[in-house]
Amino acid sequence: MQFGALLIDGFREALDRKIFWVLIGIAVVVAAAMFCVEFRSDQVIFLFGLHTTPNTNWDPATETGRKGIVDIGVSVMDLILGWVGTTLMVITAAGAFPAMMEKGAIEVVLGKPIGRVRLFFYKYLASMTLVALVSVVFVGLTFVVMGVRWKVWMWPYLLSVPLSLLMFSYIYCVTVLVAVKTKSALASVLLSLVAWFVFWVFGYLGAQFSANPSLERFEKWRGPIVAASWVPPKTLHVTYFAQRWCGGSKAEDVLKMVDMPEFKNADMGDAGNMVRDTLLVEAHLMRTDPVSSIASSLIFEAAVLLLAAWSFRRQDF
16 A cells, blocks of 8 residues: 555656656657558558668568567667666656655655655655556557567567666666755756766776777786676666567677687778677677676665665654
8 A cells, every 4th residue: 555655656746747758758659650661571661651662671571571670679679768768767757756855745754654764665666667667658569560560579579678677777776876865856867877877888898898809908907897897787788688688680690790710810901890899799798698797787776775775764854
C-alpha cells in the first residue's frame, strides 16, 4: 500500500511536469515514422509510396535481411531511448526527491508509519517503475511496427526494455544522491549528465587500451587505466550488449571480420588501420563478459544508493 501510494504520487508529479507525456509522444512519433517505411525484397518504400529506393541489404524474406532490419531498430532505440530518452528521463525523475523533501511535504510523508530508509527506496523504485513504463511503451510500439509493417518479429529485441532500464539506473543513482544532498533538481540533472560523461570516458579508455593495437606503446598505462575503467558503471557496454543480444547482424559481421587471421596485423594504410582498430575495439566491447560488467556496475550503483539512503536518514528536516 505504501509503495502504491508513492507510485501514484510519482506518476502525478510526472504528469504535472509534462515531460512524461513528451517521452510517450516521442515513442508514438518514432513508431509512426517507422510505420511510414516498408521493406520489400526489391525496394524500400517511404511514405506509403511517395518515394522508393532499391533494396539491396534489408530483404525481409531472408535471415540476413531481417537481421539488418533489426539493426535499424536497435540503432533507433539506442539514439531515442538511450541518449535522448535517458536524458529526458533523468530530467523527469530528478525532481522526485527534491519535491518530497520540500518544507511542508516532507512533514506529511514522515508522519506516515514508514521508516526513512524504506521511504527512500520506495521513492526510488517508484521512479524506476515510471521509467520502465516508458521503456515498455517505446520498445513495444517499435516491436509491433517492425513485426506488422516490416514483417520482422525478432523477439530478442524485447531485451531492449531491461537494457534501457539498466542504463538509466546507472545514471539515476547519481541523480538521487545529488538530489538528497542538495535538494535541487537542477543540480541533480547537471551533475548526473557530468557523471554519465565521466562513466562513458572511463569505458571508452578502458576499451581502447584493452583492444587497440596502436596504443601498445603505452603499455605501462594499460593496467591502471583498464582497472580504473571497471570501477564506475559501464554505460558504454550496454549499447554493445544490445547489438549482440537483440538479433541484429552488425555484431556477427564485426566478430567474423576481426576473427580472420590476417585482419589484426594487416597494414591497410592510415585510414584502413583506423577502421581496423575501431572494429577491434567494438569486437572487444561486444565480447565483454556481461555478468562481470553488470555486476560491477550494480555494486557501484548500490554503494551510491546506500550513501544516499544514509544521508537521507540523517537529514534534519
